[in-house]
Amino acid sequence: MARQPLKTYLCLFAQQHPEFRLPELLSLASVTKSEVKFDELSYSKTNPLLLVHFPSEESACRIAARSLLIRSLFELWGSGRNHDELEASVNKLPSEFTDRYRRSDYTFKVVVRGFSRKCSAEKQLQLYERLSYLPLAGKVNLSNPDYEFHLLEDYGDNPNEAPMEPHRVFVGRLISHGQRHLIQKYAVKNRHFIGNTSMDAQLSLIMANMAQVKEGSLVFDPFVGTGKVYILNYKCVASSPSPGSLLVAGAHFGGFGMGADIDYPLIHGRGICITVQYISAHFMRIKNHVQHQLMGRARNRYNIHLEKSRIQMTRQARQ
Numbered sequence: 357m358a359r360q361p362l363k364t365y366l367c368l369f370a371q372q373h374p375e376f377r378l379p380e381l382l383s384l385a386s387v388t389k390s391e392v393k394f395d396e397l398s399y400s401k402t403n404p405l406l407l408v409h410f411p412s413e414e415s416a417c418r419i420a421a422r423s424l425l426i427r428s429l430f431e432l433w434g435s436g437r438n439h440d441e442l443e444a445s446v447n448k449l450p451s452e453f454t455d456r457y458r459r460s461d462y463t464f465k466v467v468v469r470g471f472s473r474k475c476s477a478e479k480q481l482q483l484y485e486r487l488s489y490l491p492l493a494g495k496v497n498l499s500n501p502d503y504e505f506h507l508l509e510d511y512g513d514n515p516n517e518a519p520m521e522p523h524r525v526f527v528g529r530l531i532s533h534g535q536r537h538l539i540q541k542y543a544v545k546n547r548h549f550i551g552n553t554s555m556d557a558q559l560s561l562i563m564a565n566m567a568q569v570k571e572g573s574l575v576f577d578p579f580v581g582t583g584k585v586y587i588l589n590y591k592c593v594a595s596s597p598s599p600g601s602l603l604v605a606g607a608h609f610g611g612f613g614m615g616a617d618i619d620y621p622l623i624h625g626r627g628i629c630i631t632v633q634y635i636s637a638h639f640m641r642i643k644n645h646v647q648h649q650l651m652g653r654a655r656n657r658y659n660i661h662l663e664k665s666r667i668q669m670t671r672q673a674r675q
Contacts, residue, residue, distance in 0.1 A: 362409035366430040374401035387568040390415035402513035420532035430528030442525045454491040463497035472511040473518040504530040555601035564605040575606030580615025
């Protein structure tokens with residue numbers, strides 16, 4: 357079977373945790389069985405743009421569907437050191453690539469973005485007019501387009517010393533966003549119950565990706581703290597009211613989780629800062645797990661904080 361040629365895409369990374377960008381990308385390529393190549397020498401931790409190569413758009417989207425550090429992925433249409441080179445690059449696109457965009461049965465919009473330097477409204481208007489060479493025959497729809505095209509200007513790594521003209525310019529079609537919304541969904545500050553050592557949600561999800569957690573994976577946290585979490589049927593059932601962030605992240609990606617801790621008072625429910633009655637009253641609602649929709653189907657789970665008491669999870673509590 358002939359090897360599928362790789363296509364070039366532009367990856368826009370988030371500006372957080374740059375040291376984990378490439379390790380996460382390679383880990384997700386492995387867990388999704390997607391081939392990926394890039395020039396590591398051209399990568400800079402201070403620059404969010406990187407050209408990557410995938411065999412297909414589906415492969416690229418599979419990785420973006422799990423990535424926390426990829427902000428957006430674009431199908432690359434052209435690039436250059438200036439706008440003249442960019443136009444020449446786009447004009448070299450083969451007709452089989454652009455034919456579907458020469459029809460009028462779709463809608464689109466164009467977005468102009470600058471990195472390390474903001475584009476004024478006047479300059480954005482000039483750039484919109486200059487992009488008339490794009491082979492787009494559809495109708496403009498700014499609210500809900502079928503296709504979204506981005507012009508990205510790279511002014512270097514230092515916003516304090518940005519030149520007047522960009523070092524590199526790219527234009528491409530947006531194909532996928534990363535999973536940055538999960539950071540807010542699982543943010544510790546938004547949970548009903550937390551411990552004083554709960555792991556940051558973004559780092560937890562990145563760790564789960566780098567560990568290549570998938571459906572059926574076993575996730576063990578030896579220092580789980582207040583979050584003794586057991587995950588059944590790819591979902592999450594906790595034996596304490598504050599699930600550990602690492603196991604919550606593992607549960608999100610379909611893992612089975614278990615945890616342990618050496619803290620004797622914690623394990624036996626002693627020295628905790630809130631009352632047993634408070635824990636019991638709120639744990640019956642299973643708030644954290646309903647909140648994140650990670651509840652399993654298990655019954656009769658035991659809460660280690662409530663000595664000699666058993667939590668009966670009713671049908672009503674699980675709904």
